[in-house]
Amino acid sequence: MARRIFSGIQPSGQITLGNYLGALKQFVQLQSDPQSGQDLDPFYCIVDLHAITVPQDPKQLSGRILDLASLYLAVGLDPTRSTLFVQSDVSAHSELGWILQCVGYMGELSRMTQFKEKSEGKESILTGLFTYPALMAADILLYQTDIVPVGDDQKQHLELTRDLAERFNSRFGETFTIPEVMTLEQGARIMSLDDPSKKMSKSNPNPQSRVELLDTPDEIRKKISRAVTDSDREVRYDLAMKPAVSNLLVIYALTTGESVADVEARYEGKGYGDFKKELAEAVVAHLEPIQARFREVRASGEVQRVLQEGAQRAQGVAAQTLAQVKERMGLGVYRR
Ligand code: AQP
Numbered sequence: 174m175a176r177r178i179f180s181g182i183q184p185s186g187q188i189t190l191g192n193y194l195g196a197l198k199q200f201v202q203l204q205s206d207p208q209s210g211q212d213l214d215p216f217y218c219i220v221d222l223h224a225i226t227v228p229q230d231p232k233q234l235s236g237r238i239l240d241l242a243s244l245y246l247a248v249g250l251d252p253t254r255s256t257l258f259v260q261s262d263v264s265a266h267s268e269l270g271w272i273l274q275c276v277g278y279m280g281e282l283s284r285m286t287q288f289k290e291k292s293e294g295k296e297s298i299l300t301g302l303f304t305y306p307a308l309m310a311a312d313i314l315l316y317q318t319d320i321v322p323v324g325d326d327q328k329q330h331l332e333l334t335r336d337l338a339e340r341f342n343s344r345f346g347e348t349f350t351i352p353e354v355m356t357l358e359q360g361a362r363i364m365s366l367d368d369p370s371k372k373m374s375k376s377n378p379n380p381q382s383r384v385e386l387l388d389t390p391d392e393i394r395k396k397i398s399r400a401v402t403d404s405d406r407e408v409r410y411d412l413a414m415k416p417a418v419s420n421l422l423v424i425y426a427l428t429t430g431e432s433v434a435d436v437e438a439r440y441e442g443k444g445y446g447d448f449k450k451e452l453a454e455a456v457v458a459h460l461e462p463i464q465a466r467f468r469e470v471r472a473s474g475e476v477q478r479v480l481q482e483g484a485q486r487a488q489g490v491a492a493q494t495l496a497q498v499k500e501r502m503g504l505g506v507y508r509r
Contacts, residue, residue, distance in 0.1 A: 176211050177350070178203050179318040181218035181260065181309075184237035185227065186375030187385040188244055190456070191363035194427045195324030199357060201249040203322055215255040216316050216487060217245060222260050222267065222308060226301040227291070227376070240467075242476045244386060247467035258483035260312065265491035269315055270308035272498060273337050276344075277307050281336065286329060310334040315491040317350040325361040326372055328354055345501040348494075360427045366400035369416035387464060390457040397421075397453040408440035408448045418445075425452045428459040 180200060182192055200217055219241050224234060238259060245257055260266050282288070285306055292298045301308075309330050313321055314337075321331055331354040338349040365371045365382040373383045384393055403415040410419045410433050425448075426433045440448045470476055499505050 175214035178215035181220035185224040191373035194360040243471040262484035269311035
């Protein structure tokens with residue numbers, strides 16, 4: 174049987190190089206895996222219900238949903254091999270999300286570091302931001318997912334998903350596949366350009382902290398030239414002593430396909446100037462064809478059709494799992 178893959182991205186801002194290198198790029202590779210020879214059945218989602226856990230402007234949000242869907246296609250997602258859909262088009266997500274809130278505990282949700290980070294210093298915090306991981310668990314479990322490719326920051330949520338699935342299975346009988354997390358060895362956490370102790374994030378209030386996939390070449394050049402570096406002038410990978418330059422080296426290696434060691438060797442004794450200039454050109458060159466394809470897709474109307482077909486397929490799979498969950502819990506059984 175084909176191995177089921179599930180992952181999602183929030184349309185909570187413009188997609189960053191971090192989202193791309195840590196997640197999106199992997200999604201495309203996972204459509205077919207010649208090495209494992211395994212048959213894969215990927216479901217990729219635009220998790221718009223997660224995006225509204227922080228305030229969103231409705232008009233901007235609907236545009237970002239289409240931008241994100243178009244980007245999925247522009248980076249190489251093939252809708253004949255992957256199911257691409259929008260979370261809010263499949264209402265089973267909300268329903269199972271609620272059920273899983275009634276399986277999880279306040280204590281485990283309170284331990285989530287993403288909630289702590291996103292709520293820090295805020296006076297009013299939406300309830301959804303707190304219960305977000307239960308909805309994320311629903312997203313994954315509805316599809317009987319085997320593998321979840323994500324960036325490093327989502328590992329804790331995945332652990333919770335596994336705990337909720339195991340708890341449900343032992344309380345109500347085998348229902349959910351227990352998913353495995355898959356993260357990259359390199360690129361699983363791309364850091365901010367202005368602060369290498371923070372991950373690059375699409376909702377960071379400082380736009381200089383990130384490269385966005387749709388930035389113009391000049392914006393990319395400017396952002397990279399202003400990226401913070403470390404005190405000496407050596408282009409050397411050393412995560413503890415030189416976190417800023419190490420981050421730039423990883424971005425360089427992942428966008429050109431070279432190894433970090435090869436990039437390091439080329440810049441030995443050369444200082445940061447050339448390195449940053451050439452890194453910017455490498456990122457621009459990598460993103461140019463993606464941006465061209467994005468413009469085509471976004472203008473074509475193709476993306477709406479893909480999302481509609483994706484939603485239909487997702488609804489079919491999700492409905493089966495939800496029916497089983499409800500039956501096991503004694504919900505709706507009275508009708509028989
Ligand atoms: N900096 C990053 N490096 C590597 N991977 C990353 N991801 C996010 N940031 C990095 C991965 O991208 C996928 C989609 O993320 P998400 O949209 O679900 O939300 P997030 O993880 O919270 O990402 P952002 O960019 O920081 O969004 P906001 O600012 O809205 O919270 C995930 O697989 C994630 O691991």
